[in-house]
Amino acid sequence: MTKRDYYEVLGVAKNVSEGELKKAYRRLAMKYHPDRNRDDQQAGQHFKEAKEAYEVLSDAQKRAAYDQFGHAGVGAGMGGAGARAAGGFGDIFEDIFGDIFGGGGRGGGARAYRGADLQYNLELSLEEAVFGTETKIRVPTQVTCESCHGTGARPGTEPETCSTCGGLGQVRMQQGFFSVQQTCPACRGSGKVVRHPCRSCHGRGRVEEHKTLSVRIPSGVDTGDRIRLAGEGEPGTQGGPAGDVYVQIRVKPHRLFTREGNDLICEVPVSFTTAALGGEMAIPTLRGRVNLKIPPGTQTGKFFRLRGKGVQPVRGGAAGDMISKIMVETPINLTKHQKELLQELDETMRSGAQRHSPQTHSWLDGVKGFFEDLKFWSS
Secondary structure, eight states: OOOOOHHHHHTOOTTOOHHHHHHHHHHHHHHHOGGGOTTOHHHHHHHHHHHHHHHHHTSHHHHHHHHHHGGGGTGGGOHHHHHHHTOOHHHHHHHHHHHHHTOOOTTOOOOOBOOOOEEEEEEEOHHHHHHOEEEEEEEEEEEEOTTTTTSOBOTTOOOEEOTTTTTSSEEEEEETTEEEEEEOTTTTTSSEEOSSBOTTTTTSSEEEEEEEEEEEEOTTOOTTOEEEETTOSSOOBTTOOOOOEEEEEEEOOOSSEEEETTEEEEEEEEEHHHHHHOEEEEEEETTEEEEEEEOTTOOTTOEEEETTOSOOOTTOSOOOOEEEEEEEEOOOSOOHHHHHHHHHHHHHHHHSSSOSOHHHHHHHHHHHHHHHHHHHHHO
16 A cells, blocks of 8 residues: 655645644644544544654654655654554653643653743943943852752752652653643652751752842943843753843932933023023033023023934934923022112013013913903803
């Protein structure tokens, strides 16, 4: 009988990835397994066919030989495929659910776990955030216990093989069709049980210390940004990789500047005289002083924008702007003579033909119109 093409059997293309190949096989195995189709001999045949195809295509060497020579290239190795195909339904689900429940395959063994990530909250000044800096932080870490050399057992004793899982680190649970492996609850996957814990580490095999890490802060960071230090978190267990350290940035308030995106805003107090007559004054930026021209008649709330004097974005692009917000300052603690001068000034402005307070006149016109409308609607 002529065998069907293995790729056709599994319903996949020749360039199929390993993951997609496995998904296709699982789908067919679930559909045609003899334990689910006891009265359907054809289903059993489909299952054996899919099993054989998967065992060839999932092996890199066999797949290469099959792609080049077809069935002739792998014929010698097919003897065991059919024999294993009639295995229990649990064999299929052991493979399917292994990743979910911590299974390590048919060979068993303790599972490696990645270490936990750590977070460090770092406060920066505005200058440090804008220009970047390098700083050092101290974070907790786990190191091998010197008393027990990492075994967790009291000196003079040794960890014992777990009697629950027989040292595999996993136990199998049978529920109807399903045979599922999960981490052993007695030894938590290590395969060993410490009967006499070390007094220094309390059976953990590690003790906590602190380590100093150097952190390079790129220019332009802001509150909420995170910097990842790969592999500097807690170490993994059973040979698993270490976690990461995430440095969480918080920028402290500045006495002169506030930041909005990549722009810096500075409130600039201006005297009544300078605002009225105009002038020039030195204002601060994070890169030094600059002279700002104040035109005559400048009002409170007026913005002056200095292009490119703000923050350079951390991910590149054009720098923000420096924005000066004018705050006209009302004079206080006036002498009698100063008050008389202001009163005289006010009288000359009131009696003149020109309007010296355009905002006041505009506001008064609006108030007048409001009351006229109110009177109309009330009548």
